[in-house]
Amino acid sequence: MTQQRIGIWIIGAWGGVATTAAVGLSALKQGLTGTSGLVSENPYFEKLNLKNWDQFVVGGHEIRDTSFVEAARYFSENSGVFHPALLQAVEEDLKAYDQNVKPGTLIHVGDTIRSLAGDAVRKFDTESLQETLTRLTNDISEFQKQHDLAHVVVVNLASTEPPVEESAKSLSLAELKESLASAVTSPVPASTLYAIAAMNAGCSHLNFTPSAGTDLPALIELAEEKQVLHAGRDGKTGETLMKSVLAPMFAHRNLNVMSWVGHNIFGNLDGKVLDDPVNKSNKVVSKDHLLTEILGYKPQTLVSIEYIESMGDWKTAWDHIHFKGFLDTKMALQFTWQGTDSILAAPLMLDMVRFTEREWRRGNKSGIMTHLSSFYKSPMQATTPEFERQYQQLEQWADTVSEES
Ligand SMILES: NC(=O)c1ccc[n+]([C@@H]2O[C@H](COP(=O)([O-])OP(=O)(O)OC[C@H]3O[C@@H](n4cnc5c(N)ncnc54)[C@H](O)[C@@H]3O)[C@@H](O)[C@H]2O)c1
Structure with a gap:
């Protein structure tokens, strides 16, 4: 058959x-x-x-x-x-x-x-x-x-x-x-x-x-x-995947996230289309809502997506997470994600x-x-x-x- x-x-x-x-x-x-x-x-x-x-x-x-x-x-x-x-x-x-x-x-x-x-x-x-x-x-x-x-x-x-x-x-x-x-x-x-x-x-x-x-x-x-x-x-393939894995850790350890900044650079055709601020706004909303949902409060956030032609399909995301621990002590986690988008x-x-x-x-x-x-x-x-x-x-x-x- x-x-x-x-x-x-x-x-x-x-x-x-x-x-x-x-x-x-x-x-x-x-x-x-x-x-x-x-x-x-x-x-x-x-x-x-x-x-x-x-x-x-x-x-x-x-x-x-x-x-x-x-x-x-x-x-x-x-x-x-x-x-x-x-x-x-x-x-x-x-x-x-x-x-x-x-x-x-x-x-x-x-x-x-x-x-x-x-x-x-x-x-x-x-x-x-x-x-x-x-x-x-x-x-x-x-x-x-x-x-x-x-x-x-x-x-x-x-x-x-x-x-x-x-x-x-x-x-x-x-x-x-x-x-x-x-x-x-x-x-x-x-x-x-x-x-x-x-x-x-x-x-x-x-x-x-x-x-x-x-x-x-x-x-x-x-x-x-x-x-x-x-x-x-x-x-959910890169930076947002990391967010949906890491944010629960902060929440479960009761570490207060004060701000989460994510800068993304890449140079493929998708990046070129997202270089138009109107198209980009759709993507930023999609990348940004998750933290509030997981943490239960809204830290200060910044998501940037920039088209850098020389990168081709390679994307670098650099994230800086500023959080507060015991006795209100401020600390930071940073990560760099380098992947091929496709x-x-x-x-x-x-x-x-x-x-x-x-x-x-x-x-x-x-x-x-x-x-x-x-x-x-x-x-x-x-x-x-x-x-x-x-x-x-x-x-x-x-x-x-x-x-x-
Ligand atoms: N890691 C990732 O690559 C990733 C992650 C999440 C979401 N996405 C989304 O997936 C989509 C594809 O990403 P990509 O890197 O392949 O982008 P791409 O720009 O390489 O491919 C998009 C293709 O769609 C075609 N197209 C545009 N409008 C069309 C229409 N109305 N009808 C038919 N074809 C049309 C374009 O000509 C192009 O060939 C994008 O919306 C992107 O934001 C990609």
Whole structure:
């Protein structure tokens, strides 16, 4: 019997994280790499009977005119992350994935993201909103049909949009449907339109970015109506991961955090988009809310994100935590995190796809997957902001799933 295959449909398919995931998937499939960085390869999850790496097929939507092959070469040369021999070994798979990438949409993405757009997507500038939604939905459905996929998980890995308009936050599902039907004026951004297309096509949806995606009341309702699984927002890969591990320590030892300053510098395309203050504000909010939630009070905080071109995909985060101990004595902890953004993020995206497929296969087909909270900076409907507790929820979910089977 042929094993059922699963689709990964990536919004922002030729970006850094997406390209790294595509290279990684091909390398894993061919047994060319180890599994470090992959949570789903932790021995605890063996009992889940997750899909093998060779059972996944990649496709997606993009707005730039490039390819997986070109993007991977650029990454290799600019950031030194993939060995040329590895690139050669994965090239055939990347070329096959390239065939599955279609032009996306520029609706409500803001000027900075629009400036990245190539000719292929600009062709659709005159399309109506309904036509766009139908086209995006059909692209995903055709991908599923063409590759005979049992299920497709749509993952948003596109550039961070400006914050969503206030009017979108209060839309009911009925109002959303009305605005989409009447449509020159719907306030929802591209990330949400892609999520609607995913739900219309019956796919699960994961939002690795700070953009709105499914994190709107109307979309939470739509997911229930369409019976689809979803989770978001904003992958927790570096500095914020450290915060969600360290802040509980300060809280549990009753060490009063007076201030927490985090400076981040990096030079990839994501950094370039976040150099726009409007797009950046979305990310800063996502990185900043956590401390108050964990500590129970708000220390003075500063989060800076600066685009330094020479760094490429390498990110340095320097954090200074000023805290007070016994007899009101002031002390400090500093750490420096130096990581490759896409190498940290890509395996987490692959993990979440595997866990999502398992939840779907289990027969649990709708709602927010709160057991994926440990993967996100701003997890939707999370019951705890602490990393360790969130990770325990993932293990508890795995226990439940394996007991059922
Ligand atoms: N460690 C990490 O890298 C990390 C951690 C958390 C969150 N994220 C988020 O993940 C996303 C991807 O990060 P990246 O480093 O790969 O960024 P990137 O800039 O390299 O890739 C983004 C891709 O999205 C494409 N794109 C932009 N708007 C689009 C649209 N409307 N439709 C389709 N494609 C579109 C761009 O052309 C680009 O190829 C960003 O939003 C980033 O903030 C990344």
